[in-house]
Amino acid sequence: MKKFDFHIHTCCSKHWLWGVDGLSTPREVVETAISRGLDGIAVSDHNTTKGGLLAARIAKKMDKNFLVIPSIEVKSKSGDVLAIGVLEELTIKSRSLTAAEAVEQMREKGAVIIAPHPYGREGLGSLVEKLKFDALEGFNARILSRYNRKAKELAERLGLPMVASSDAHIADEIANGITALDINELSIDAVKKAIIKGKTKIYQEKRTKSMGQVYSKKFGVLLHVSRRPSCEEI
Numbered sequence: 001m002k003k004f005d006f007h008i009h010t011c012c013s014k015h016w017l018w019g020v021d022g023l024s025t026p027r028e029v030v031e032t033a034i035s036r037g038l039d040g041i042a043v044s045d046h047n048t049t050k051g052g053l054l055a056a057r058i059a060k061k062m063d064k065n066f067l068v069i070p071s072i073e074v075k076s077k078s079g080d081v082l083a084i085g086v087l088e089e090l091t092i093k094s095r096s097l098t099a100a101e102a103v104e105q106m107r108e109k110g111a112v113i114i115a116p117h118p119y120g121r122e123g124l125g126s127l128v129e130k131l132k133f134d135a136l137e138g139f140n141a142r143i144l145s146r147y148n149r150k151a152k153e154l155a156e157r158l159g160l161p162m163v164a165s166s167d168a169h170i171a172d173e174i175a176n177g178i179t180a181l182d183i184n185e186l187s188i189d190a191v192k193k194a195i196i197k198g199k200t201k202i203y204q205e206k207r208t209k210s211m212g213q214v215y216s217k218k219f220g221v222l223l224h225v226s227r228r229p230s231c232e233e234i
């Protein structure tokens with residue numbers, strides 16, 4: 001059994017309006033995930049794979065038997081689409097694709113497609129039933145419990161595998177949601193296959209309670225440009 005958090009943002013993630021989105025560097029994200037006992041993470045910045053590719057490089061150099069899967073959360077015209085395992089440098093213009101186009105294009109790139117927080121803000125809601133997803137986020141640490149409950153019901157109704165994730169925007173949130181995977185080998189291929197085959201189990205559901213703290217940190221960074229973390233390998 002391996003433990004994963006499949007939905008994490010770094011400072012390479014840009015908010016479409018504020019500019020600043022994730023507040024931790026790829027290195028901070030990797031170090032925190034390792035210190036919390038995870039076996040791997042998917043780094044899924046908004047509309048870019050840059051943070052994921054950097055985090056993967058950093059983790060490889062650490063040589064710690066820890067897997068980073070470069071991923072992307074595409075902000076489509078109708079809501080977010082989470083694509084696990086996009087290994088090329090890619091930037092997509094925010095809200096330039098429909099949800100169906102995002103699903104199709106990311107699948108062509110070999111990604112496993114997850115519907116994140118279907119009933120939360122930027123969730124796809126009933127569109128999840130119309131498009132072809134491999135799995136659904138049955139627990140997202142940032143959204144209200146009743147929306148997670150609805151997400152679980154939807155996954156059960158559609159017969160989709162479920163994952164749990166933190167949707168961390170600061171390192172401290174990492175591992176608030178954990179998925180256990182029934183795999184022995186730690187590779188991107190093994191992880192993708194396990195999700196598709198439904199060898200997933202929600203392992204940890206810890207709601208992020210410090211959203212006020214997250215936002216005050218965000219405003220601090222917005223006001224003081226010099227405090228902005230850098231999306232580079234350092």
Ligand SMILES: [Zn+2]
Nearest residue numbers: 007009073167
């Ligand atoms: Zn997200």
